[in-house]
Amino acid sequence: MKQQRRNYGQYCGLAGTLDIVGERWTLLIIRELLTGPCRYNELLANLPGIGTNLLADRLKFLTETGLVRQRRQEGAKIRLYELTEQGEGLREAVLALARWGLGVLSTPAAEDAVRPRWTMLAVEAMVDPSAAEVDEQYEFRVDGEVFHVTVRDGRVSVAHGKADGEPALTVHTDAVTFVEIGAGRLSPLEATLTKRLVMEGDGEAVLRCSRLLGLVG
Structure with a gap:
């Protein structure tokens, strides 16, 4: 059964997008997977502060909505998370947001993570x-x-x-x-x-x- 999530209740493309990727951490998970398939522990390490339960919850939701899938790493038992074709469709939108965001960055704080x-x-x-x-x-x-x-x-x-x-x-x-x-x-x-x-x-x-x-x- 798919998880029930809050939505904006608006018949609009942008609202429909935000219903799926608008929750905290979701776009950052997409960012990680846009650079290539990742193991669960890699995602956890590259998203400091998310917490393992929240990461598992977000990945489950993204899998149910068809943006993310799991596959076995070739020759190993390790599972990898990767974007589906639908998930890859977010690339240009994420790049546009990243491009815009570069213009508003200030001096990094000592506690700011960077990978x-x-x-x-x-x-x-x-x-x-x-x-x-x-x-x-x-x-x-x-x-x-x-x-x-x-x-x-x-x-x-x-x-x-x-x-x-x-x-x-x-x-x-x-x-x-x-x-x-x-x-x-x-x-x-x-x-x-x-x-x-x-x-x-x-x-x-x-x-x-x-x-x-x-x-x-």
Whole structure:
């Protein structure tokens, strides 16, 4: 039996969306799964403060509503949670919210959590496809998390893992620095001069990547 939840009682697309994803923590669970399938304990670790009972409740509801499904990890007994096609349909909405949210971030408090995997979604939110110039890849290494951006035939994709072959640019930084740059609170130049950001690649690739992410005009 599906869980009975409060709803807005409004015949409206936005209200219908909020009936499903408007509860506290739900969109953050979606955020985690947009970066790839996760084990339950990974979700719990990357959502500090949620509590295991609440996480289980939210996952059960999202599974019942068809946004999330479980599958066995290949060659193991571990269960993974992943988004269904319907859940993936929230990607653009979540990216738009993340993009908007970067503009309202202030200085992080000491107790604010940050995870390197969140930077992958931040990059995806920052990408301006109209600035895709040259077919190449940029690799990001953020606190041990590795992902890459591929520009190919005017299209841009972001994926886990190392770039295929030699990337045109490799970026080394930490999660806090990257979010501060994305939020416009720290310039790439200042981050580079203070060695919070290290970029390996030719100057033209640096400029192309910066334009792609909206960091320069």
